[in-house]
Amino acid sequence: MDIKYLVRKSISIRMKVVEIIYKSRMGHIGGSLSETDILVALFYAVMKPDDKFILSKGHSVEAYYVILADKGLIPWEELEKYCHFGSRLIGHPSVDIPGIDVATGSLGHGLSIACGMALALKLDKKDNKVYVLMGDGELQEGSVWEAAMFASTHKLDNLVAIVDRNRLQIGGDTESIVKLEPLADRWASFGWEVKEMNGHDIEEIVNTLNSFTFNSKPHIAIARTIKGKGVSFIENNYRWHHGELDEEKYQKAVEELKRHLEAIG
Amino acid sequence: MNPHIPCRKAFSEKLFELAKDDKSIIVLTTDARFSAAIDVFSYHLPNQFIDVGIAEQNAIGIAAGLSKMGRKPFVFMPACFLSARCIDQIKVDVIYSKSNVKLIGVSGGISYGPLGYTHHAVNDVAIMRTFPGMTIILPSDANQAKLVAEKLVEHTGPVYVRMGRGPVPPVYHENLRFEIGKANLLTEGDDVTIIGIGETTYYCLEAGKLLKKNSNINAEIIDMPTVKPLDEDLLFKEAKKTGRIVVVEEHSICGGLGSAIAEFLSQNFPTPMKILSLPDDFPIAGSSLQVFDYYGLTPEKISRSVVDFLSRFRK
Ligand SMILES: [Mg+2]
Numbered sequence: 001m002d003i004k005y006l007v008r009k010s011i012s013i014r015m016k017v018v019e020i021i022y023k024s025r026m027g028h029i030g031g032s033l034s035e036t037d038i039l040v041a042l043f044y045a046v047m048k049p050d051d052k053f054i055l056s057k058g059h060s061v062e063a064y065y066v067i068l069a070d071k072g073l074i075p076w077e078e079l080e081k082y083c084h085f086g087s088r089l090i091g092h093p094s095v096d097i098p099g100i101d102v103a104t105g106s107l108g109h110g111l112s113i114a115c116g117m118a119l120a121l122k123l124d125k126k127d128n129k130v131y132v133l134m135g136d137g138e139l140q141e142g143s144v145w146e147a148a149m150f151a152s153t154h155k156l157d158n159l160v161a162i163v164d165r166n167r168l169q170i171g172g173d174t175e176s177i178v179k180l181e182p183l184a185d186r187w188a189s190f191g192w193e194v195k196e197m198n199g200h201d202i203e204e205i206v207n208t209l210n211s212f213t214f215n216s217k218p219h220i221a222i223a224r225t226i227k228g229k230g231v232s233f234i235e236n237n238y239r240w241h242h243g244e245l246d247e248e249k250y251q252k253a254v255e256e257l258k259r260h261l262e263a264i265g
Numbered sequence: 266m267n268p269h270i271p272c273r274k275a276f277s278e279k280l281f282e283l284a285k286d287d288k289s290i291i292v293l294t295t296d297a298r299f300s301a302a303i304d305v306f307s308y309h310l311p312n313q314f315i316d317v318g319i320a321e322q323n324a325i326g327i328a329a330g331l332s333k334m335g336r337k338p339f340v341f342m343p344a345c346f347l348s349a350r351c352i353d354q355i356k357v358d359v360i361y362s363k364s365n366v367k368l369i370g371v372s373g374g375i376s377y378g379p380l381g382y383t384h385h386a387v388n389d390v391a392i393m394r395t396f397p398g399m400t401i402i403l404p405s406d407a408n409q410a411k412l413v414a415e416k417l418v419e420h421t422g423p424v425y426v427r428m429g430r431g432p433v434p435p436v437y438h439e440n441l442r443f444e445i446g447k448a449n450l451l452t453e454g455d456d457v458t459i460i461g462i463g464e465t466t467y468y469c470l471e472a473g474k475l476l477k478k479n480s481n482i483n484a485e486i487i488d489m490p491t492v493k494p495l496d497e498d499l500l501f502k503e504a505k506k507t508g509r510i511v512v513v514e515e516h517s518i519c520g521g522l523g524s525a526i527a528e529f530l531s532q533n534f535p536t537p538m539k540i541l542s543l544p545d546d547f548p549i550a551g552s553s554l555q556v557f558d559y560y561g562l563t564p565e566k567i568s569r570s571v572v573d574f575l576s577r578f579r580k
Contacts, residue, residue: 095362101333102362106353112323113358116330116338123312124334143354146323 001045006202007264010040013070014230015257016079017062022250024083027091030227030240031060034166034199035133038223041205042131042162043067050128052117054102056110057135057164058092059242065089065097073099108141110134111161115147118159118218127214133162137169140178145190151218152191160212161192161220164199166227168238184222192220199223231256269432273371275407276428277302279414280339284313287418291331293317294341295324300430301341301371321346325354329364337365337418344370344427345377348389359423360396367417368393368425373403374463374515375548375556376430382547386427391520393425394493400424400445401492403463406436409490412443420445429464429515431553436466436488448496450503454485457575458507459567462489462522465513468557471564472513472571480572492522497529504536508580511571513541513562537578541570 014036021027035057042053055064065082068074074089074097081087088096092105102113114132121128138144151159165183167174174180184194193215197208205223212219227241228234231253234243245253284290284306293315298304306314317324321342328338340347347370359366370389377384393401402424404410410428417424442449448460452473461469466488476482485507489496504510510530512523523540530536541562549559557563561570 102329102364103357106357108322109326109354109358112326112354113330113333115323116327116332117334118330119315119327120331120334120336143320143322143326146318146320147326150317150320150323150327 001203001206003203004264006040006044008261009044010037010202011230011257011261013040013063013066015254016066018231018245018250018253018257020062020079020082022245023080025244026083026242027062028059028242029234029245030168030243031057031135031164032063033229033231033234034225034227035060035164036063036229037200037202038133038162038164038205039063039067041202041209043071045206046209047131048128052101052114052128052130054104054110054114054132055093056104056132057107057138058104060135061091061093064093068097068099071099107135107138108143111144111147114159114161115151115156118151118156119154121158122156127158129158129160131160131162133164136163136165136167136174136180139163139180148187148190148192155216156218157214157216159218160209161218163220163222164225165222166225168227168236168241170238170241172238187220191217193217194220194222196222196224199225200229230260269434270407271430271432272404272407272410272428273430274302276369276404276410276414276426279411281305281310283415283418284310287337288313289335289337290339290418291315291336292339292341293324293328295319295321295346297342297371300343301369303341321351322354325351325366326358328366329358329362332364332366337367339367339369341369341371343384344373344386344389345384348386348392352392356396360398364423365421366423368423370425370427372430373427374429375543375553378548378552378556379550381550385548387517387543387548388519389427390492390516390522391524394520394525398423399493402426402445402490403492404428404443404490405461405463405466405488406433408435408437408441409443412441413490416443416445427463429553433464434467436470443490446491446494446496448487448489448491448499450485450487452484452486454483455507456483457485457509457511457571458487458503459484459511459513459571460487460489460522460526461513462492463515464553465515465562468562468564468567469513472567475564475568476571479568482571482575484571489522492525495525495529500526500529501534504530504534509537509575509578511539511541511574513567515562516542517545518542519545539570539574541567
């Protein structure tokens with residue numbers, strides 16, 4: 001695992017995320033920056049060919065698009081058309097985009113779909129895995145817990161859920177809106193194997209996700225993250241959930257990300 | 266002898282036969298294995314049977330996931346829940362995600378008559394019609410239901426099927442037909458076109474006989490099992506021929522087959538129409554026959570409505 005390469009990748013993806021959100025004057029910047037390191041760990045280190053991925057927190061689509069473009073599934077230049085009139089690169093993933101199996105954006109759907117995929121892999125006796133990334137606010141949807149019960153009943157140990165636990169949702173702190181804690185205990189009580197990790201330490205993310213074995217339990221990694229990670233004036237501020245960048249703020253964000261990149265060398 | 270058989274039973278029996286040879290068929294249910302008559306899968310094809318428990322939203326998501334891995338999922342649940350409780354999953358995971366999922370609503374319409382409005386599915390067609398790419402089928406008898414099962418295994422794309430709970434008399438005998446998107450002319454006639462769907466088709470046939478006997482009216486009777494896509498060619502042809510159309514359906518007046526036909530004809534060949542249906546209200550409690558009769562959907566009452574309609578819209 002070339003950690004330096006992965007960290008550089010992560011910062012350059014953040015730079016592109018900031019750029020397309022600046023240019024389109026819309027997007028979900030907080031969540032995209034929050035999840036970037038998790039996506040980089042998945043797409044550049046953890047996932048094997050024919051593994052499945054679902055971005056259940058579909059609004060954080062920008063980082064996902066940039067990675068699909070970096071992987072050659074979307075032409076790089078097409079990123080310029082993010083959220084433009086008639087573009088297929090709209091504000092939530094759709095099946096018109098190569099590499100995306102299901103549309104997401106209505107929260108609380110992804111884990112059920114992932115259960116269906118994991119079940120099919122089991123029936124086919126394949127050892128591929130299904131990864132699903134959920135937001136923490138998303139866990140307020142009851143359907144998530146329907147799927148959680150189903151997954152442990154069917155011993156879907158090829159299913160790996162990740163929670164982007166930045167503790168914020170549009171309206172503020174998750175705990176002040178509807179409490180999620182004790183989150184790890186809740187998942188464990190639903191029959192899941194639970195691990196916690198620093199969602200911005202790519203090495204730790206990779207090691208945690210790779211540590212899940214076929215042990216008859218579905219797995220969940222709760223990633224402690226910072227919404228808006230990498231751009232200090234966006235970090236940890238729920239008002240930036242879908243904040244817009246003007247020219248001055250865009251330049252400021254780019255400069256800060258450049259500094260991060262230079263610091264790695 | 267033509268025994269009366271519930272459509273849901275015939276459909277499930279046929280699907281079970283097909284599933285023995287086609288391992289990609291997988292049935293899901295939400296604690297409704299007996300209502301859906303798919304318990305036989307759990308005994309003999311356990312790898313093709315999943316009871317998701319009482320979790321409709323989860324069931325649809327799981328089915329979508331299975332379909333993306335090459336399976337052919339058929340999700341069975343009471344039509345009242347299928348058409349409402351999990352509608353966002355149907356919209357996003359099935360329709361928008363272009364998933365090959367078959368949605369099988371059992372005990373639809375007012376099949377659960379005495380159980381009340383929670384268990385009625387009388388706006389299900391209206392809801393399903395608004396999804397682009399959705400196919401909607403209501404078989405009218407057990408033999409046709411079997412044929413629907415057969416066609417759906419071969420068909421790729423989302424389909425909603427609504428069937429009632431109780432046994433129904435046969436509509437089709439040696440003339441059995443079903444093609445997705447095609448209506449079937451059952452009785453020739455040129456005074457009026459009466460269109461039935463699902464369980465009302467049999468009543469339309471009986472009403473046609475009464476009209477001939479009592480009023481010398483030659484009604485042509487059509488079974489229109491597919492609401493979407495609508496058989497526009499046939500509607501255009503028959504509207505031109507008889508000039509007067511009566512639709513009889515076990516559905517709210519809002520948004521069902523009558524609405525679909527009116528949307529098409531009003532813009533392409535305006536034709537006087539009468540829609541005999543359930544009201545935009547909570548249906549009265551009772552057996553199917555009692556409720557049908559109360560709202561004028563039994564043969565005698567259909568025929569009287571037709572006579573009245575023809576007297577108001579003369580050729
Ligand atoms: Mg959050």
